[in-house]
Amino acid sequence: MKQTMDAIYENGLLRPLRKIEATEGQRIRVTVETADDGPAGTDGSDGQKHHDFSDLAGKLKWEGDSLDVQRKLRDEWA
DSSP states (O other): OOHHHHHHHHETTEESSSOOOOOOOOOOOOOOOGGGGSSSBEEEEEEOOOOOOOTTTTTTOOOOOOOHHHHHHHHHHH
């Protein structure tokens, strides 16, 4: 399985910014590409922008009635 993710290099180790789908002791292959090698927001393989908002999960707060907001947005186009 191929996984692409960001990591931080600290004290000689790579620290992934999200959970790696692997079992303990499993051998994996790592390819290192610095974030400033290509255009911002791309993974460098196909030139397409890839967004990972998993770090925002549970952090965004919503106040108000979401259905009411959806109705207002829908009515703007009517």
